[in-house]
Every structure is written in C-alpha cells, then in structure tokens.
Amino acid sequence: MKAQKLSEVPDDGAAVNPFVARKQLPNLLTGAGYPTTLGTLHQLASKGDGPPIQHRWGGTTYYDPAKVLAWAHKRARIEAKRALMLVDSN
DSSP: OOOOOGGGSOTTSOOOOOOEEGGGHHHHHHHTTOOOOHHHHHHHHHTTOSOOOOEEETTEEEEOHHHHHHHHHHHHHHHHHHHHHHHHHO
C-alpha cells in the first residue's frame, strides 16, 4: 500500500482506513453471503486457516476486505467440492 502524502490526508479529522478489524469481519462476510461468526474466525486464525492478515496495530489485527472476500469465496468452493465428494462416495 502506498503511503499518503500529508497533503492527501483529509483535513476534516477523519481517519482514512481501508482495512477492517477482525471483529468487523463477521458483518462483512455475512453481508456478502458467507455466514461466519467471530468465534469461527478466531478458531481458523489460531490454526493458520483464516483470511490473510494485512497488518497488526496496537493489538488489533486488520484485513483487506477484498482479500477476505476472495479467501471466503475460495473456501466456499473447497467446502462445496468436499460435500460433493461425500455425496458421490455414498
């Protein structure tokens, strides 16, 4: 990500942050059709299977929304394939 020059930063006092914290991911994912809970995301992250982390700051983990949605789409396709394999094997 390219750093903004001071002249490009809004002077209205509002912070510009294109990233979302992990606690915001359930709303993002559920709204996009991937129902997910914060607990599930914590569990996946602890195993290294969660969405890709953008950065950490002050004890908070931040994510790029586009990368999170791409991760969810890929994960949903893998889960759908597994389900089809189970049905075909019976």
